[in-house]
Amino acid sequence: MTEPREPLIPCDQAVRQLWAYVEASVPPVDHAKITEHLAICQRCCGELEFVKHLRGLLAAQTTDEVPPELIRQLNQFVEEL
Amino acid sequence: MSGTPARRTPRTKDAFQALARAQLPRLLALARRLTRDEAEDLVQEALLRGYLAYPELEADQAGGRWLQVILVNVYRDRERKRARSAEELPVADADNFSLYRTIVEEDPFPYSDTVHLDFLHSFTKEDVRQVLLRLPEIYRMPLVLCHMEGFATKEVARLCQAPLGTVLARLHRGRKAFEREMWTYAEEMGLLKEHRRTP
Numbered sequence: 001m002t003e004p005r006e007p008l009i010p011c012d013q014a015v016r017q018l019w020a021y022v023e024a025s026v027p028p029v030d031h032a033k034i035t036e037h038l039a040i041c042q043r044c045c046g047e048l049e050f051v052k053h054l055r056g057l058l059a060a061q062t063t064d065e066v067p068p069e070l071i072r073q074l075n076q077f078v079e080e081l
Numbered sequence: 082m083s084g085t086p087a088r089r090t091p092r093t094k095d096a097f098q099a100l101a102r103a104q105l106p107r108l109l110a111l112a113r114r115l116t117r118d119e120a121e122d123l124v125q126e127a128l129l130r131g132y133l134a135y136p137e138l139e140a141d142q143a144g145g146r147w148l149q150v151i152l153v154n155v156y157r158d159r160e161r162k163r164a165r166s167a168e169e170l171p172v173a174d175a176d177n178f179s180l181y182r183t184i185v186e187e188d189p190f191p192y193s194d195t196v197h198l199d200f201l202h203s204f205t206k207e208d209v210r211q212v213l214l215r216l217p218e219i220y221r222m223p224l225v226l227c228h229m230e231g232f233a234t235k236e237v238a239r240l241c242q243a244p245l246g247t248v249l250a251r252l253h254r255g256r257k258a259f260e261r262e263m264w265t266y267a268e269e270m271g272l273l274k275e276h277r278r279t280p
């Protein structure tokens with residue numbers, strides 16, 4: 001006894017929502033469809049891993065590239081407030 | 082912050098200066114992602130506004146975020162005054178680019194098993210900043226605030242003074258535009274050459 005199933009969503013549709021999927025901000029229905037797609041689609045799993053790394057890259061941008069000379073000038077500005 | 086009682090030290094000039102000094106690197110980094118040429122100026126104006134509004138700051142712990150929000154507001158007001166027409170990218174163009182697939186197809190590091198990671202690792206922090214600065218302003222701001230500074234999308238909508246749906250759409254297109262610019266930048270700057278990688 002199998003329920004009539006909706007066809008899998010296409011890759012493009014899955015990929016479009018992967019960022020939101022990673023952030024768990026897609027509606028539950030869509031979330032389930034993407035999970036189902038990922039279970040059988042290796043390429044989209046690759047995309048998913050890549051999205052995670054890309055998010056990590058953005059989140060890891062710390063402050064250490066700030067030019068010290070600018071910081072010095074701004075500290076001076078703060079002293080003179 | 083739950084569980085931490087809100088501290089409120091007297092709102093003196095000394096206290097503001099201490100807060101400002103501690104937050105300077107972070108504020109400057111944020112400003113440098115939002116604007117190419119006016120970062121220092123932006124930080125100065127934010128500090129002046131912050132100093133004037135300092136008595137209104139509720140809890141000490143919120144000081145860093147509070148200054149960031151002031152800086153974003155200064156930036157938004159300036160952009161608005163310039164009445165720079167915000168250009169939306171054509172939808173199809175923005176939506177259909179996949180950096181992941183482009184890397185697979187172009188295979189820039191043919192001897193590598195981790196070609197996608199190699200690609201990302203070839204970007205220094207300065208490279209990432211340069212890519213961001215190439216994006217249209219309406220996409221850059223949500224991207225920077227959400228994915229780099231950790232603002233919630235609702236907060237970003239409030240800061241951009243735009244509906245949440247609009248901000249979500251811009252975030253989506255901004256991410257796609259960012260992916261595409263990463264590829265273009267890598268090609269232009271020669272990041273895709275094998276010898277640039279660490280041996």
Ligand SMILES: [Zn+2]
Binds near residue numbers: 010041045
């Ligand atoms: Zn797929």
